[in-house]
């Protein structure tokens with residue numbers, strides 16, 4: 001064997017070790033999940049991730065290839081999250097609820113903790129049409145916009161493990177509810193009108209609320225939509241005075257309970 005062949009042989013041995021370690025790590029991730037479920041422990045423990053990051057920084061301090069190694073570990077962490085998410089949910093999670101209920105916030109949190117992909121329906125529709133939602137309403141009318149929503153929900157049926165953050169009016173059309181349920185569990189986020197007002201008062205991106213930022217207006221519109229939202233929901237989560245972590249933990253628990261019934 002010449003020197004080059006010796007190096008390649010050694011590299012191959014390193015890859016074998018890495019491969020075995022990765023397979024073992026992935027199995028342990030699944031075991032941890034199963035243990036947490038069995039013992040009714042919180043699935044989400046973000047402090048663990050922070051601990052692992054700190055450990056790596058300590059171990060790599062002043063060493064060569066620090067950034068390269070950090071990038072590999074980031075990817076390993078992301079993949080562990082994906083493994084967890086796939087084990088927990090083999091469908092899409094569809095978030096519905098009133099403006100300001102926290103659909104986008106909780107979607108982003110699910111993306112962080114489970115590395116799930118997020119579809120912001122309003123954003124995708126606006127991007128694809130190269131128009132703002134208000135302009136689509138003004139130019140083509142609400143029916144046209146609702147058709148775009150229906151088509152996007154149908155498109156999402158071929159995907160798995162996505163978080164779909166719906167526009168506030170999506171569940172108002174019955175067909176949309178039928179389509180979202182074909183490959184998704186529907187999570188209704190609720191909040192009291194006072195909470196909603198508090199959350200949206202300084203924001204100007206919600207045309208329906210512009211000039212109407214009062215508790216009576218929000219309560220009235222909420223009441224008009226309540227029945228349809230409730231009818232669409234597989235699970236409901238009240239979000240008042242709860243952190244993102246608490247809401248997501250409740251979401252995981254309730255969805256798992258629902259899945260074990262079916």
Ligand SMILES: Nc1ncnc2c1ncn2[C@@H]1O[C@H](COP(=O)(O)OP(=O)(O)OP(=O)(O)O)[C@@H](O)[C@H]1O
Pocket residue numbers: 097098099100101102103104105106167168199200206239241242243244247
């Ligand atoms: N659980 C929470 N606790 C405190 N603040 C929250 C919570 N959830 C969301 N918020 C805040 O409320 C505001 C509105 O939340 P978000 O944009 O996620 O609502 P949304 O349901 O996506 O609204 P829209 O239907 O208009 O898109 C944001 O500023 C967000 O930071």
Ligand SMILES: O=C(O)C1=C[C@@H](O)[C@@H](O)[C@H](O)C1
Pocket residue numbers: 099122133166167168169170207208
């Ligand atoms: O509540 C609604 O009817 C809407 C909410 C927004 O997300 C947009 O989808 C649009 O402005 C309609």
Ligand SMILES: [Mg+2]
Pocket residue numbers: 103104105165
């Ligand atoms: Mg949103």
